[in-house]
Amino acid sequence: MKSIKPDKQDARTREIRMILNARYPDVKTQLDYKSPFQLLVATILSAQCTDRQVNATTPKLFEKLNTPEAFVDVPNETLEALIRSTGFYKNKSRHIKNCAAALVERFGGQVPASLDDLVTLPGVGRKTANVVLGAVFGIPGIVVDTHVARISRRLDLTRHTDPVKIEFDLMAVIPETEWNDFSLRLIYFGRLFCKARKPECPDCFLNHLCYSEDKRT
DNA sequence: CTCCCGATAT
DNA sequence: ATATCAGGAG
Structure with a gap:
């Protein structure tokens, strides 16, 4: 340190x-979430979108899909419809699905606790990674x-x-x-x-x- | 650098 | 009408 x-x-x-x-x-973060994975998804959705709009979208989303595996399996059009109101929905849908697949394949379905690992995930840059690191793992x-x-x-x-x-x-x-x-x-x-x-x-x-x-x- | 893109405030 | 919103990928 x-x-x-x-x-x-x-x-x-x-x-x-x-x-x-x-x-x-x-x-503390204004994004609503009940798990590290939910915060990761919410933060990806928050790109060029208000946290308020994200919080209006995620409850229904996580009611249907609440694990990386579930996001891998869902059809793209279904996910796009669920997140449409956050904007950039085609990109975000693809990013979240690819991110979920990477979590399952490379991290045992768990959100990794390091910046270097997080930024290897599709749709996750330094901003998103640092949000998750701080809120979930207490990493500066x-x-x-x-x-x-x-x-x-x-x-x-x-x-x-x-x-x-x-x-x-x-x-x-x-x-x-x-x-x-x-x-x-x-x-x-x-x-x-x-x-x-x-x-x-x-x-x-x-x-x-x-x-x-x-x-x- | 461009593109993605709906919701809201001004 | 236009700028802006907890950005990231190609």
């Missing part, structure tokens, strides 16, 4: 962390979704647009023990205040630390 060197975090970064920690002390990871990417740039925690570069920039300035929760706090913050389209800058509790071009008065 490597610890972050104090001199790598400037005072502003630390203040941003502290304020977010105080504002959102208890965070920065989750770079659209909110985290946008806010990290607005707060000048990174100047990159490539999600992987943003992930490593954040890992360098955030203590490893907070990687998961910090990601979730940025996501909460992004939904309520630092929105993509019309950010609530006048009411924002980080306004005094933000020099973004997107800032509104």
